[in-house]
Amino acid sequence: MSLLKVLVVEDSPTMRQLIAFALKPLKDCEIVEATDGLDGLKKLNEQQFSIALIDINMPLMDGLKLIRLMKENSRNRQIPVVIISTEGGEVVKEKARALGVNAYITKPIKAANVLQTVRSLIAAPPSATATPARAT
Amino acid sequence: MGPASRGEEQKDLFAKGKEFLEMYNKVAAFTQELMDQNAQLRQQMAALQTEREGMVNGVGDPSNQRLWKRLEELKQERQQILDRYHQKEEENKDFYERFLEIEMENNNLANLYVASYQLHSTLEFQEVLDVITEIIINLIGAQTFALWLLDEKKNLLHPVKAEGLALETLVPVTPGEGIIGSVAEAGEVWYREKLSPETTMDVDQPMVCVPLKIKERVIGVIAVYRLLQQKERLVKVDYELFTLLAAHAATAVFGARLYSDSVRKRKTIKGFLDLLTH
Numbered sequence: 001m002s003l004l005k006v007l008v009v010e011d012s013p014t015m016r017q018l019i020a021f022a023l024k025p026l027k028d029c030e031i032v033e034a035t036d037g038l039d040g041l042k043k044l045n046e047q048q049f050s051i052a053l054i055d056i057n058m059p060l061m062d063g064l065k066l067i068r069l070m071k072e073n074s075r076n077r078q079i080p081v082v083i084i085s086t087e088g089g090e091v092v093k094e095k096a097r098a099l100g101v102n103a104y105i106t107k108p109i110k111a112a113n114v115l116q117t118v119r120s121l122i123a124a125p126p127s128a129t130a131t132p133a134r135a136t
Numbered sequence: 137m138g139p140a141s142r143g144e145e146q147k148d149l150f151a152k153g154k155e156f157l158e159m160y161n162k163v164a165a166f167t168q169e170l171m172d173q174n175a176q177l178r179q180q181m182a183a184l185q186t187e188r189e190g191m192v193n194g195v196g197d198p199s200n201q202r203l204w205k206r207l208e209e210l211k212q213e214r215q216q217i218l219d220r221y222h223q224k225e226e227e228n229k230d231f232y233e234r235f236l237e238i239e240m241e242n243n244n245l246a247n248l249y250v251a252s253y254q255l256h257s258t259l260e261f262q263e264v265l266d267v268i269t270e271i272i273i274n275l276i277g278a279q280t281f282a283l284w285l286l287d288e289k290k291n292l293l294h295p296v297k298a299e300g301l302a303l304e305t306l307v308p309v310t311p312g313e314g315i316i317g318s319v320a321e322a323g324e325v326w327y328r329e330k331l332s333p334e335t336t337m338d339v340d341q342p343m344v345c346v347p348l349k350i351k352e353r354v355i356g357v358i359a360v361y362r363l364l365q366q367k368e369r370l371v372k373v374d375y376e377l378f379t380l381l382a383a384h385a386a387t388a389v390f391g392a393r394l395y396s397d398s399v400r401k402r403k404t405i406k407g408f409l410d411l412l413t414h
Binding site for chain 2: 014
């Protein structure tokens with residue numbers, strides 16, 4: 001039975017706990033938490049993940065930069081990415097889309113919405129020919 | 137007229153007569169054919185009439201009666217199945233609505249559980265303030281807010297935490313003065329009826345004002361000024377979170393303050409004892 005490994009990159013312990021609660025119904029699921037973008041990058045280089053849930057506003061390295069680095073890495077490029085952020089403006093959403101983010105959820109979150117989004121991305125993984133983002 | 141021309145005339149008449157006779161025979165044959173077809177059609181009509189009468193009269197036939205009866209039974213069964221189907225459809229609809237309600241309730245409970253858990257997960261004063269901030273930003277969805285704590289000696293509310301605005305722009309508030317002071321004095325949550333997006337933010341005019349209360353003792357106030365862009369209005373769980381914050385955040389802050397006081401006093405006493413023993 002294949003284990004589902006979910007990376008949650010979020011600086012707020014409250015949000016990490018809430019996301020873990022939301023994903024509880026997922027079977028054979030291991031949640032790995034990272035407290036900021038740099039910690040997230042380190043974990044991505046050490047382990048293989050099925051999906052990544054990433055906040056934008058974080059210390060040390062923000063979420064968009066982390067995603068950019070992920071997409072430049074052939075090992076992590078194919079991992080589906082879900083942004084969970086307080087940023088609700090179109091400018092940020094457009095930046096996320098340009099980076100190839102698979103889903104964008106704004107806070108405050110609904111547990112059912114997060115679960116459904118993760119399930120749908122795991123069931124239908126993104127195309128293998130996704131183009132990596134340009135570094136700026 | 138001569139004998140030759142009379143002969144010619146007779147020949148013509150004979151030919152015409154022969155032609156006429158041929159035509160007459162053809163017409164007679166055609167007429168006979170039509171009459172035969174007519175008779176045939178009459179016979180067929182009579183046969184169909186007989187068959188129809190037979191079918192009408194044949195309802196009384198036992199095998200036909202059984203078929204009619206079976207047909208009626210099947211019609212009734214079909215109607216019953218349809219009725220049950222519609223009933224199940226309605227039940228499914230009710231179940232689905234109930235499922236959505238439970239899902240929403242589950243979501244609300246998760247928010248409340250996490251908020252409560254995090255508030256009581258630490259005794260460090262600054263960490264408690266950070267948790268309160270996280271709850272208001274991430275769970276309620278507020279963009280701009282501030283937290284005042286009551287200095288009981290001076291009877292003044294001091295701003296200790298702000299998000300979305302500079303802490304320096306906030307001034308101490310006397311209990312009883314303005315909305316924030318009134319909420320601190322009365323100990324009741326205050327909500328603005330409606331906040332227009334064009335309304336200029338005024339630190340004395342919050343959208344929501346929540347007293348941090350332990351029993352009837354107010355120790356502070358949270359004032360929320362603006363919600364996040366994507367959050368149109370407060371919903372049921374937000375009011376529940378405000379109620380939770382009013383009690384649990386107060387206890388957490390009070391406990392953290394006591395803990396930091398006791399740690400400080402312990403250090404002082406230890407230092408004093410070290411001085412005495414050395």
